[in-house]
Amino acid sequence: MAIWHLLNNPDTRFHDLGPNHYTQRTNPDTRKRGHIRQLEALGYNVTLTPATAA
Helix, strand or coil: CHHHHHHHCCCCCCCCCCCCHHHHHCCHHHHHHHHHHHHHHCCCCCCCCCCCCC
């Protein structure tokens, strides 16, 4: 759909958001909860323990 807007209006310019756009704007806690929900929906019991530094 974005390509249609770019081709339909010659004054429209594409602005690349960069490779880290979504990773910088995603809350880690929200991602963690989402992954837990997905695993639980697949029938897994999820227990998280913090990783230890090597």
